[in-house]
Each structure stands twice: as structure tokens, then as C-alpha cells.
Amino acid sequence: MFSMEGFVQFKKVYKRYKMGEVTINAANGIDFEINKGEFVVIVGPSGAGKTTVLNILGGMDTCNEGEIIVDGELINEYKPKQLISYRRYDIGFVFQFYNLIQNLTAKENVELASQICKDPLDAEKILIEVGLGERLGNFPAQLSGGEQQRVAIARALAKKPKLLLCDEPTGALDYNTGKSILKLLQDTCRINGMTVIVITHNMAIAPMADRIIKIKNSKVESIVLNSNPTTVERIEW
Amino acid sequence: MKSAHFKDTLRELWRTRSRFLAIFAIIALGTGFFAGIKVTCPDMKLTADKYFEEYHLMDLKLISTYGLNQDDISAIKGADGIKGIMPAYSIDAIIKTNDEDRVAKIHSISLEKLKSSDNGYINRLKVISGRLPEKSGECVVEKSKIAGRNIELGDKITLNTGKEDKAISDFVNKDTFEIVGYVETPYYLTFEKGTSTLGNGAVSLYVFIPEEDFNMKVFTEAFVTLDNTSGLSAFTENYKSAVAAKKAELEGVAKAKEAQWYVLDRNSNAGYASYEDDTGRVDAIAKIFPVFFFIVAAFVCLTTMTRMVEEQRTQIGTYKALGYGNLAIASKFLIYAAIASVFGSIAGLSGGLKLFPYVIADAYSMLYRVPPIIMPFRIDYVFWITLGALACTSTAVYFACYKELWEHPASLMRPKSPKMGKRVLLERVPFIWSRLNFFSKVTIRNLFRYKKRLIMTLLGVAGCTALMLAGFGLRDGISSIVPKQYGEVFKYNSMIIIDENAKAANKTDAVNILESNKNIKEMLNIRLKNLEAGKNDEWQKINLLIPEDANKIDKFISIHEMASKKPIELTDDGVVIGEKLAKILKVKVGSEITIKEGEFKKVVVKVTAINENYTLHYVYMTPALYEKAFGEKLVLNSILANMQEVSKPAEDKISGDLVDNNAILQVNFTSSNKKSFSDMVNSLNSIVFVMIISAGTLAFVVLYNLTNINITERVREIASIKVLGFYDLEVSKYVFRENIILTLIDICFGLLGGIVLNKFVLQTSETDVVMFGREIYWSSYALSAALTVAFAVFVNIIMHFKLKKISMIESLKSIE
Numbered sequence A: 001m002f003s004m005e006g007f008v009q010f011k012k013v014y015k016r017y018k019m020g021e022v023t024i025n026a027a028n029g030i031d032f033e034i035n036k037g038e039f040v041v042i043v044g045p046s047g048a049g050k051t052t053v054l055n056i057l058g059g060m061d062t063c064n065e066g067e068i069i070v071d072g073e074l075i076n077e078y079k080p081k082q083l084i085s086y087r088r089y090d091i092g093f094v095f096q097f098y099n100l101i102q103n104l105t106a107k108e109n110v111e112l113a114s115q116i117c118k119d120p121l122d123a124e125k126i127l128i129e130v131g132l133g134e135r136l137g138n139f140p141a142q143l144s145g146g147e148q149q150r151v152a153i154a155r156a157l158a159k160k161p162k163l164l165l166c167d168e169p170t171g172a173l174d175y176n177t178g179k180s181i182l183k184l185l186q187d188t189c190r191i192n193g194m195t196v197i198v199i200t201h202n203m204a205i206a207p208m209a210d211r212i213i214k215i216k217n218s219k220v221e222s223i224v225l226n227s228n229p230t231t232v233e234r235i236e237w
Numbered sequence B: 001m002k003s004a005h006f007k008d009t010l011r012e013l014w015r016t017r018s019r020f021l022a023i024f025a026i027i028a029l030g031t032g033f034f035a036g037i038k039v040t041c042p043d044m045k046l047t048a049d050k051y052f053e054e055y056h057l058m059d060l061k062l063i064s065t066y067g068l069n070q071d072d073i074s075a076i077k078g079a080d081g082i083k084g085i086m087p088a089y090s091i092d093a094i095i096k097t098n099d100e101d102r103v104a105k106i107h108s109i110s111l112e113k114l115k116s117s118d119n120g121y122i123n124r125l126k127v128i129s130g131r132l133p134e135k136s137g138e139c140v141v142e143k144s145k146i147a148g149r150n151i152e153l154g155d156k157i158t159l160n161t162g163k164e165d166k167a168i169s170d171f172v173n174k175d176t177f178e179i180v181g182y183v184e185t186p187y188y189l190t191f192e193k194g195t196s197t198l199g200n201g202a203v204s205l206y207v208f209i210p211e212e213d214f215n216m217k218v219f220t221e222a223f224v225t226l227d228n229t230s231g232l233s234a235f236t237e238n239y240k241s242a243v244a245a246k247k248a249e250l251e252g253v254a255k256a257k258e259a260q261w262y263v264l265d266r267n268s269n270a271g272y273a274s275y276e277d278d279t280g281r282v283d284a285i286a287k288i289f290p291v292f293f294f295i296v297a298a299f300v301c302l303t304t305m306t307r308m309v310e311e312q313r314t315q316i317g318t319y320k321a322l323g324y325g326n327l328a329i330a331s332k333f334l335i336y337a338a339i340a341s342v343f344g345s346i347a348g349l350s351g352g353l354k355l356f357p358y359v360i361a362d363a364y365s366m367l368y369r370v371p372p373i374i375m376p377f378r379i380d381y382v383f384w385i386t387l388g389a390l391a392c393t394s395t396a397v398y399f400a401c402y403k404e405l406w407e408h409p410a411s412l413m414r415p416k417s418p419k420m421g422k423r424v425l426l427e428r429v430p431f432i433w434s435r436l437n438f439f440s441k442v443t444i445r446n447l448f449r450y451k452k453r454l455i456m457t458l459l460g461v462a463g464c465t466a467l468m469l470a471g472f473g474l475r476d477g478i479s480s481i482v483p484k485q486y487g488e489v490f491k492y493n494s495m496i497i498i499d500e501n502a503k504a505a506n507k508t509d510a511v512n513i514l515e516s517n518k519n520i521k522e523m524l525n526i527r528l529k530n531l532e533a534g535k536n537d538e539w540q541k542i543n544l545l546i547p548e549d550a551n552k553i554d555k556f557i558s559i560h561e562m563a564s565k566k567p568i569e570l571t572d573d574g575v576v577i578g579e580k581l582a583k584i585l586k587v588k589v590g591s592e593i594t595i596k597e598g599e600f601k602k603v604v605v606k607v608t609a610i611n612e613n614y615t616l617h618y619v620y621m622t623p624a625l626y627e628k629a630f631g632e633k634l635v636l637n638s639i640l641a642n643m644q645e646v647s648k649p650a651e652d653k654i655s656g657d658l659v660d661n662n663a664i665l666q667v668n669f670t671s672s673n674k675k676s677f678s679d680m681v682n683s684l685n686s687i688v689f690v691m692i693i694s695a696g697t698l699a700f701v702v703l704y705n706l707t708n709i710n711i712t713e714r715v716r717e718i719a720s721i722k723v724l725g726f727y728d729l730e731v732s733k734y735v736f737r738e739n740i741i742l743t744l745i746d747i748c749f750g751l752l753g754g755i756v757l758n759k760f761v762l763q764t765s766e767t768d769v770v771m772f773g774r775e776i777y778w779s780s781y782a783l784s785a786a787l788t789v790a791f792a793v794f795v796n797i798i799m800h801f802k803l804k805k806i807s808m809i810e811s812l813k814s815i816e
Helices: A049-056 A080-090 A106-114 A123-129 A145-158 A175-192 A202-207 B004-016 B017-054 B070-078 B111-115 B236-259 B271-310 B311-320 B326-364 B377-405 B409-413 B440-447 B451-479 B479-487 B505-518 B579-585 B621-630 B650-658 B671-713 B714-724 B728-767 B780-807 B806-810
Strands: A008-019 A021-033 A041-042 A064-069 A091-094 A163-167 A195-200 A212-215 A219-225 B059-066 B082-089 B090-097 B100-109 B126-130 B138-142 B156-160 B176-184 B205-210 B221-228 B261-265 B494-498 B520-535 B538-547 B575-578 B592-597 B601-611 B618-620 B638-643 B664-669
Touching: A008 A049, A008 B221, A021 A049, A021 A212, A021 A219, A041 A175, A041 B479, A041 B520, A049 A064, A049 A163, A080 A091, A080 B592, A080 B714, A091 A145, A106 A123, A106 A145, A106 B311, A106 B440, A123 A145, A145 A163, A145 A175, A175 A195, A175 A202, A195 A212, A212 B579, B004 B017, B004 B326, B017 B326, B017 B377, B017 B671, B017 B780, B059 B070, B059 B236, B070 B221, B082 B100, B082 B236, B090 B221, B090 B806, B100 B621, B100 B664, B111 B621, B126 B221, B126 B650, B138 B440, B138 B728, B176 B205, B221 B236, B221 B621, B236 B261, B236 B451, B271 B311, B271 B326, B271 B451, B271 B728, B311 B326, B311 B377, B311 B409, B326 B621, B377 B451, B440 B451, B440 B728, B451 B671, B451 B780, B479 B671, B494 B650, B505 B520, B505 B638, B505 B650, B520 B579, B538 B579, B538 B592, B538 B621, B579 B601, B601 B621, B638 B650, B650 B664, B664 B728, B671 B780, B714 B728, B714 B806
Parallel strands: A041 A195, A041 A212, A091 A163, A163 A195, B100 B205, B138 B176, B538 B618, B575 B601
Antiparallel strands: A008 A021, A008 A064, A212 A219, B059 B221, B059 B261, B082 B221, B090 B100, B090 B156, B126 B176, B138 B205, B156 B176, B494 B638, B494 B664, B520 B538, B520 B592, B520 B638, B575 B618, B592 B601
């Protein structure tokens, strides 16, 4: 097995957008490393470039310069079709607004992902695991926000991805629900050994992570390793 | 409207230009089709009216049992309101040209009048090529073929009376004329030139010779134009009543002269009445087809505007919050739709107003000899149709946005909760549902999710298939007439028409020549006569056919029932008539019909059977019945012949052998009939082509628009599955599966609808003397379906590239 060290590496990654005549540097030489099985929180104010990092890491966008290595593979050299395969087999996404398909039940939303994978987890089993055993046949509109986010997490996990990427997963949820979702993510990391990366502007979440990457003005401001992460229950904001 | 608001509208238009184009295109298609077919009838009438006026078509024609002398002419001239009068001669004669005998109508034309342009020159001649006659011995004829060969300018024709006891010199000074020109005249509007007592009664050609070459003592007829009809369209009630009034007056003049006069109006001209009927047929089609296009246009507009209003919820809220009124906000959508409909109408009308009348008139030109169609700019049509399109789109806009306009700005600014997923009925049948794979389940659920769209596609796609099938079916119906009539019904290869007044020796001679020809397998003597048959004052020209031996007819003509193909035997109880004649006269087996010869001789016979027949009306009778009913001995005047080898040389041999025989009037070959008919069918292809293009554009616009809306509506969903790692083709499949299934279902509906539509089209476009084939070929079903699929595939290919371009990042940022 490949080394646990440097499972994910960002080396001098630049991303520039042209907005009319102005060039915006959404990523201005970003550098960091993440080890396998870590729970990582990327924090920073809105507009700092967090989402750009996540998009590039998740294969939804490409960078202009620099290297991205995931599990020994150079992602930045992937062709569009390879990027799709990368998203398909290696990445699980969780979004702020869940992005569930409205016309599919909870179970079917999970199947949507599992049916395109080589060796997926059973959709029902994973939904039971995230606590939705009773809600398998419900449509998204019949579920609460927290429940919808659980479906989204289940959908991401069903593919057995190498990375679970979460973009403001609690952004649209109330305090308690948000906490329970974070608990689920932390458990997924601790129990299943999944590498979880959470993006948030909420600094209060940071203490629960193994590694905290602070981003400001499209650059990494600091990387803090936390050898003693707190459990979700003890975090307050 | 404030200028900032107006700018917003224009930018919106540019931003959503593909959507704008869809509305524009469907409006153009709808208005073009509607207007084009709608004006065809008035355009055709106008063309005819102009022609009648310019060429001084008679209003009335007077004939008398003893002819008309100078006194009679003066008496007519003295009547009130006579604009012009032209006394004239005409005779039926047999003309010989290119070794062929034909029955022709010979008319006089005054050489002085040709040069003048006073009102005394009626039924004027239009020169197609060559020139008008300038001196005695010259003639002009209609451009026509005889036995497959053109009559050439410079050819000579020889006249004879066709009767042994009458010399041609009793009628004309000369018997040979040189053809110096081809002409047309509104007096003969169609290829149908009436009947004659000569030959088999069918007139093949009309000829105009100088008046001075006639040596008859009295005029045979007088043509009259009237003052009170000037400026009136011949197709109006005003014209008809004006003519009827004068007709009564002239009949009064006739009574004073104590002679038997007949005053005839234009309806006595061959083909005149059917022209009006035919323009009416186009109008009947105009009542259905274009309305359908209009409905589709309204629906496209409705779905598009609904989507647009949905997208602009937040903006509507913003405008409301800024204090804009409902009308001001709605005006954005109204203007958007208005620009699309006005420009769409302009584009559609400028194309449709020319294209459709032209194509339809062109197809009719195989039946009528009228000048090229006049297509004036009809401002009233343009105005009302554009207004109609505007009303249509405005109504659509109203329905699209009235709900949003009554909401509070705050609720408009909140995103609309997405439409909830629903289970479909099929899920309650676990036996089937559990067997479906995941993607089929999604597809089925999506199919029922958007009902408005379901109806739209049904209208657009099924409509497209139905239109195409109707078009192809029309072609099938017409093109199958020939193989059916000359293959399944008429089996003989040749019909030889004999002059019944010829000397007996000559007749025997002719039969001997035929019998000695080894290529002739078998022959049957018949009597064939052009008569009229009718019931309840509905009269139709018929060919009465009496075989010498009723038992032998089946080798030459298969007389059988249409549906069952069961052979019918001729009996002495009554006659057998064709399906179409039975339909027009509204008679059934067992009913009685009247057959009349001239005005005076009428016979009533029973209909014993109805047979399959496609062209003209044939009535079959046994010799015994004929002799009993008509009270005269049967005189045979034609021979049906079957040939061993059917080829051009074989046919030439037969006609060549018979050339010098005086008893032979005509030798017809089935093969040349077939050919001239298939030429006619070809010109119909243009109508079919126009139908297919219209139908295809319809399907394309509807599918493109719907798919476009579908994609913008589901852009988050599509982005989500892209993030999940669906490959491009899988994404397209995920979205298009429904399209494809819908298209396939709609094609089935379309084919069913097409059968109904085709029936309607056939029935309205059939003329009295023709019955179209009733069956649609399998190839037409296949072709309509395949073309619809092709259009759908084309749309999906374009949309595939659009799907590829959807950005995951943009779409997933936040709820729109």
C-alpha cells in the first residue's frame, strides 16, 4: 500500500479567472499536504479561495499552474474524460444545498451513485448507517434539511471514494442538526478510515480536525496539526 | 416603460436568443402555413377572374335548334345590357394528323376581330407559341399530345365529318389546315372538352379556323358578354344573380322569335364548375391544418414564457420591491413575445404567402389551363394574421405570469421550492416495477413529472408524423390509381375505336387486320358511349360499356367488388357502376339510376352491383339489357385487345396496320395512358414535399424548444450527476431517454392520427371523376416514422453538445 504520508498534495497551485478585463487569482500558489485517513478542515473567510481548492481537488475544475497529487496520481495532467472517471471512482462530494435529485427517493438517490461504480456499498445498508433506515422511500421534499444532507453523505460514501469532500455541509442547517452532521462525518473518518475534507468559514469547527488549513487571500496562511482533536459534542458556536 | 426596463428586455432577448428563435420560428411556421393556404383559394379565384376578364370569357352562350341568322343576332344585340356579342360557327369533326384520327371541336374565329380589341371579340385566344391565323387555311390548336406524340407547329390536319353520309364541304370550304400556333382560351379551362356524338364521344382537341373558311348558312351559336357583370368576380353570388337575370331576359327575346333557343351560362363550359369546387377544396384543408399549427405555436409560446417567468422570479420580486406595477413588469414578457410574434409573422407571411399558393396552383396546373397564379400582397390577411399571432402570444404570456404577479415581493425573492417527486401508478405493480432497472424507473417517473410537456411533445411530434403520413399517403393514393386502374381493373392492352357509321366492309376489314396480327392474343367487341347518369338531379358523365359477350369481359376488364375482390357477373337485371359514382349519386345496390343520352332520351335502370374503379365513371351493361332499355339494336364501336408482347414496336405495328383503314377512329394503348398519368402524379410530389418540410420544421422547433427548456430547468440535476461522475454520453442518455421514449410513443399516436388525417385529405382533394387509392403503403409508414426519428436524433445531437457545456461549478453554487 502507498504511504500514508502525502496522500493528497497541492504544490504551487494557481487558478486565474478572467472576468472581463480583470484577472482574478482564485488560487495564488497554494501548497499543502494531507495524509490518508485524516479529518481536515479548510477554513477561511468567504471569497478566500476555499471552494476553488475543493473544485480543483475534486476534479470539477482544472488549475492553470502547479501539481495536484492524489494517491500518487498527477490529477492536474488528467484529460476531461479521466477527470470524470476520477470523480466517478475516487471522489465523494457533499454540498451545502445537498443537490439531491428531486424526482428520486432517498434510496434511489444513493443508487444513482452506486450503480455507476465498480464495487459500491449497498444503498439500503449505507442509508441505515447514516440513520435513515425509516426514510428509504421518501422523496427529498419529504425530508428535513438534516435528513437530506444525510442522504447526500450516504450517496457520496456509497461509492467508497478515496476522498470525501464537503463544501459548507452545515451551512444551510440549524445548530443541532449541523452538529449531528459533523458527528456523522467525523465518525465516518474515525470508524471507516475515510479521508474527509470539510470546507467552512466557521472557525469553531476547526478543533475537531486532525489538520487545519487556513486560507486567506487565495493563499495558505497556516497549517496546524492537531494531535488531540475534540469530539463534536464538545464544540460550540 | 422606463428605458432601463426596456434595456433589460432587449438584453434578455439577446441572452436567451435560442429560446427567442424557437418562438420566432414556430410563429413564422404557423402564420406562414395558415396564411399561405388561406390565400390560395382567393389567389386562384383572382387569377381566374383576371384571365376571364382579360380574355373576355362569355357570360352567356346562345344556341338554337335551327342555328342563328343575322336577324337573331340583331335581336340579341338590341336587348339591354349586352356588352358584346360574337356569333360563331362550331362543328364536331374527325381530324387526321400524324396518321391518327381524333374527335375535335372546330371553332370559327374572325380574322378582323383578332386584330381589333372591341367587345365583339369574345373567348379570346392566348398564344402560347407560334402565332394566330392570318389567312384562310391556317389554324391554331391547343397544345396537346396525340398518341404520345406532340402536335407540331407546321403540321397539317385534315377534317372530315366522321359520317359516311355527310361531306365536310357542307360545313367548310377547305378540309386541310396548317397549324400555325398553340393557344389557350378561358372557354376551355380544363383538359376536359365536353362530349361529342362522334367516335366514342370524347373530344381530344379543339381547333380554331378562320370564320371565312366556314360555309354554313347560319351561325351555330352566339357568345355574349354582359354589362352588369363587369368588375364582378365570377365566383360571387352577385355575378351569378346578375347572369341569371339576363339569362331570363334573353329567353324572353327568344320566345318572341318563336324559335327553340337555349341560353347557357358558363357552367355549361367543360371544367368551369369544377374549378370553383377545387378552390373550395383547398379552403377546406385550410380549415384544419393551419389551425393545428397555430395551436402548437401557442403551446410552444406558453411553455417557453412559463419557463422564462420561473427563471425571473427573483427579478420580478426586485421590480416589485422597486415599486414597478404589474403591467410594467409583465410588459417585459409581453414585449419579448410581441417582438417574436411580429418578426415571426413577417418572416412567415413573406414566405408562406408566396410559397403555398405557388405550389398548390402548380399542382392544379395539371388539371387546369390558367395563367400562372397571381399572388397580390394581401394587407388585410397580413394584418389579421399578425394580430392573431400577437393575441395568441399575449394570452400565453398572461397565463405564464399571472400567478407570479400576484405574489408578494418577499416570497418571490425566496427560491421556489422544487416540484416534489411523485410516485407513478406503475410503482404499485411491484411485479413489473421491481424488474425495471434503475434508469428505466427514473425515466418513467420523469415522463409523468412534466405533464404540460407531455402534451406539447404529443402535439409537435405526433403532429409531425401525422402530417408526413398524410402527405405520403396522398402521394400513395394518387400514384396507385394507375397501377390499380390499368393493372387490377383494366387488363386489356389496347382499345381500338371504330366509326360506327363506317361502311360495313371497312369495319370487317379492320377486324381482319387485327385478327391476322399474331401479337394479338384475344379481342372483344364492345360498345362504348359517353353519356350521363344521375339521380335526384345530380348528373355525372359516364362511359357506358356494353360487351358483345358478357362472359368474355373478365379477360379484358376485371369487374369485381372493391373490398372482397369478388368477381361480379353482368346480368340482364341491371347495371354495374363504380364505387365513386355510387358515392356521388348516393346509390346502393338495388337503387335505380337514370341514364340519359342528350336532353331527351332517358332510361331508368337498376344498380345490381358496385365495382372497384378509380378513374372516370364506367357503367357496365349486358347487350340484352341495352336493347331492352334503349329500345335499339346494339351497334358495336370499339374493340378491346390483349397483346402477347407489349412494347413500343408492337404497338406501332398495330397502329401502323390500321392507319389506312377508314373505319378506325383511334387506337389507344394502355401504356401511353399510364405514362401521361404518372407525369401528373409527379407534379403532386411538390405538395408532399412542402408538407414534409413543414412537418419536419414543426417537429424540430417543438423538440428543440422542449429539450432546451428541459435542460435549463434541470441544470442543477444535470450538474449533480456530472459531479457524481457520469460520462458525457451517460449524461445525455439520462436526459434524452425520456425524449426518445416520448418520441417513439408519439410516433405511434402520429401514425394513427395520420391515417385519419390522410382520409380527410384524400376526401377533400378528390375530384368527382377520380377515386384515389385508399391504402397507405408500408414504406410510407416506415418513412414517416423514420424521418420523425431522424429529426429527433438531430435535435438530441445538438443538445448533447449543449449538455457538455453545462458547468458544474456555476450550477451548484447556490439555489438559483
